[in-house]
Amino acid sequence: MTEPIVSVRNLVKHFPVRSRGVLRRRTGDVHAVCDVSFDIFAHETLGLVGESGCGKTTTGRVLLNLEPATSGSVHYRGRDLVPLSRAQMRPLRKELQIVFQDPYASLDPRMTVTELIAEPLRIHGTFQDRSQVRDLLRTVGLDAEHGTRYAHEFSGGQRQRIGVARALALRPKVLVLDEPLSALDVSVQAGVVNLLEDLQDELGLSYLFISHDLSVVRHIADRVAVMYLGRIVETAPVDQLFRQAAHPYTQALISAIPVPDPRKERTRRRIILSGDVPSPITPPTGCRFRTRCPKYATQLTDPERRRCAEEPPTLTDRGQGHQTACHYAEPLTLI
Amino acid sequence: MTLLSVENLTVGFPTEDGRLRAVRGVSYEVNRGESVGIVGESGSGKSVTSLAIMGLLPRNAQVTGSVKLLGEELVGRTDKELSKIRGRRIAMIFQDPLTSLNPVYTVGDQIAEAVRAHNGVSKHDALRRATDLLDIVGIPNPKLRARNYPHEMSGGMRQRIVIAIAMANNPDLIIADEPTTALDVTVQAQVLEALEAARAETGAALVLITHDLGVIAGHTDRVCVMYAGKLVETGTVDEIFYGPRMPYTLGLLGSLPRIDETGRQRLTPITGAPPSLLHLPPGCPFSPRCPMTRDRCDDAEPVLTATTGPDHRAACHFHTELAEAKAEDVF
Numbered sequence: 001m002t003e004p005i006v007s008v009r010n011l012v013k014h015f016p017v018r019s020r021g022v023l024r025r026r027t028g029d030v031h032a033v034c035d036v037s038f039d040i041f042a043h044e045t046l047g048l049v050g051e052s053g054c055g056k057t058t059t060g061r062v063l064l065n066l067e068p069a070t071s072g073s074v075h076y077r078g079r080d081l082v083p084l085s086r087a088q089m090r091p092l093r094k095e096l097q098i099v100f101q102d103p104y105a106s107l108d109p110r111m112t113v114t115e116l117i118a119e120p121l122r123i124h125g126t127f128q129d130r131s132q133v134r135d136l137l138r139t140v141g142l143d144a145e146h147g148t149r150y151a152h153e154f155s156g157g158q159r160q161r162i163g164v165a166r167a168l169a170l171r172p173k174v175l176v177l178d179e180p181l182s183a184l185d186v187s188v189q190a191g192v193v194n195l196l197e198d199l200q201d202e203l204g205l206s207y208l209f210i211s212h213d214l215s216v217v218r219h220i221a222d223r224v225a226v227m228y229l230g231r232i233v234e235t236a237p238v239d240q241l242f243r244q245a246a247h248p249y250t251q252a253l254i255s256a257i258p259v260p261d262p263r264k265e266r267t268r269r270r271i272i273l274s275g276d277v278p279s280p281i282t283p284p285t286g287c288r289f290r291t292r293c294p295k296y297a298t299q300l301t302d303p304e305r306r307r308c309a310e311e312p313p314t315l316t317d318r319g320q321g322h323q324t325a326c327h328y329a330e331p332l333t334l335i
Numbered sequence: 336m337t338l339l340s341v342e343n344l345t346v347g348f349p350t351e352d353g354r355l356r357a358v359r360g361v362s363y364e365v366n367r368g369e370s371v372g373i374v375g376e377s378g379s380g381k382s383v384t385s386l387a388i389m390g391l392l393p394r395n396a397q398v399t400g401s402v403k404l405l406g407e408e409l410v411g412r413t414d415k416e417l418s419k420i421r422g423r424r425i426a427m428i429f430q431d432p433l434t435s436l437n438p439v440y441t442v443g444d445q446i447a448e449a450v451r452a453h454n455g456v457s458k459h460d461a462l463r464r465a466t467d468l469l470d471i472v473g474i475p476n477p478k479l480r481a482r483n484y485p486h487e488m489s490g491g492m493r494q495r496i497v498i499a500i501a502m503a504n505n506p507d508l509i510i511a512d513e514p515t516t517a518l519d520v521t522v523q524a525q526v527l528e529a530l531e532a533a534r535a536e537t538g539a540a541l542v543l544i545t546h547d548l549g550v551i552a553g554h555t556d557r558v559c560v561m562y563a564g565k566l567v568e569t570g571t572v573d574e575i576f577y578g579p580r581m582p583y584t585l586g587l588l589g590s591l592p593r594i595d596e597t598g599r600q601r602l603t604p605i606t607g608a609p610p611s612l613l614h615l616p617p618g619c620p621f622s623p624r625c626p627m628t629r630d631r632c633d634d635a636e637p638v639l640t641a642t643t644g645p646d647h648r649a650a651c652h653f654h655t656e657l658a659e660a661k662a663e664d665v666f
Contacts, residue, residue: 186587190589216592218593218597219602258552260576262552272521273521273524273525276491
């Protein structure tokens with residue numbers, strides 16, 4: 001097998017929780033990312049999915065060294081990024097870029113589109129003339145003559161294209177896409193999805209596609225990692241995951257997604273989870289999902305439950321790159 | 336039996352650049368106990384329509400047309416008169432539960448207040464009813480939870496509290512405006528189940544406003560598709576999903592990535608953006624984005640006309656050409 005372009009190992013990110021008042025003593029930690037490991041290969045899309053607060057955005061930010069990791073390593077082409085300083089990171093930023101979720105907040109309203117797209121080029125000293133910007137605008141499907149306009153003159157989908165053009169300006173190898181579609185209407189979203197797929201084919205990019213929308217992930221990703229409360233609970237090639245999900249959380253997620261097909265919807269089996277996601281400051285012992293796990297609640301015997309409470313399940317290989325972190329994983333067909 | 340009948344409803348807002356025509360002649364009916372979905376993208380006027388029905392628009396809104404609840408006209412009524420109907424006959428659920436709930440009262444008190452607002456029951460009985468309602472919408476330990484404040488609850492739980500308040504007086508109609516948009520999918524499933532439980536308990540009809548065609552597919556009997564302030568297609572949920580006769584509906588369905596389809600099948604986006612409601616083009620508002628557009632489309636705005644059945648209507652001059660059409664062939 002080829003070497004991965006990005007290799008994340010045992011990544012941990014804790015945010016301190018401080019007391020109120022003058023002393024601001026450290027009273028605990030938010031366990032945002034716990035012992036996360038994954039690889040991204042060249043020309044591949046890894047989908048990182050999970051619900052709000054599961055740590056998927058933090059994982060993306062730590063991967064790019066925008067947040068310092070508490071421990072663990074992120075190897076990019078064999079070099080560990082975690083110990084690098086900002087200055088040491090800078091030349092590598094050309095190769096690792098990010099597209100943010102909100103195209104309304106991530107573009108400076110006082111800059112024209114040309115300035116916005118030329119900014120990364122100027123910072124890295126590779127700006128030559130405006131034709132570069134015009135080429136980039138064309139690459140992302142925008143009119144090259146629109147460079148003199150400001151971000152507010154564009155629709156959400158067009159702004160997200162500007163965000164993509166900015167990220168592409170430095171010819172990166174890896175793009176972290178942090179919920180790039182969630183602010184867009186469906187009819188517009190489809191155009192950006194197609195654009196991202198075309199760009200990947202043309203430029204040979206690798207994507208870390210962070211999203212809560214499993215329908216989009218099924219469409220765009222080659223492999224998927226599912227996160228719950230800071231941990232990866234299941235990872236598999238995309239079709240395998242959707243056909244044979246083996247972790248009870250993945251199963252609940254897939255069963256909860258509405259399908260735009262009335263006949264299928266009427267006959268679908270839904271796994272409704274009870275309760276809410278526990279606090280990441282005091283995550284449950286053992287398996288973090290057990291407090292909401294339908295299997296734990298209804299199917300397991302007491303000794304089996306004790307194992308869930310005491311022994312945190314690790315990702316175990318089920319073959320064909322399908323790994324599940326559950327002591328009692330069983331594949332289930334849900335679609 | 337017709338419960339709600341909306342006829343030729345228009346809503347305009349005066350702005351510095353002229354009159355913004357947010358809703359341009361919407362007519363639909365809701366029968367007792369049925370569930371009607373209203374689907375459209377942001378700015379299509381779907382929320383403004385429901386706010387106009389409830390009489391909740393700001394004062395500068397210009398509303399014309401007719402909204403009848405069991406034959407009783409609602410447009411033009413005073414706020415005081417409407418407040419007797421709101422909450423008792425029609426209840427509304429909004430997208431953000433935090434703005435619907437009062438932060439300084441416990442949720443139990445707020446549900447009890449809704450019960451007492453339209454019924455002369457004692458405070459004690461109202462609180463007991465509040466606990467029952469919490470149980471119906473699937474809140475564990477309802478007795479204990481009734482003493483919580485909204486900030487002590489998660490988003491999904493708050494939305495279930497709002498559903499409990501909505502069903503407190505056994506309304507005839509619940510209007511839910513993007514009730515699950517801000518929520519995660521597993522929580523969305525919980526809230527939709529609570530909404531179904533509320534309907535089963537009260538027998539209320541539902542108007543479900545959302546941009547999510549998946550939610551529409553699973554929870555409605557009939558569907559209205561809105562675009563640029565008008566209904567552009569109406570029909571049963573099966574008619575709309577399996578045989579759309581308006582290019583916009585077809586395009587929306589084709590642009591959706593689906594978890595039940597494998598492979599990198601290309602999505603078919605709709606090019607362009609919806610028109611500004613200040614300067615609408617003459618003719619069909621979808622024409623600038625429509626791949627089937629012809630001269631006639633820019634001359635006359637099509638009206639809703641019957642297609643495959645009397646209730647399946649589409650606003651397109653060329654709807655017959657869409658029989659058996661696939662999104663990838665048209666767009």
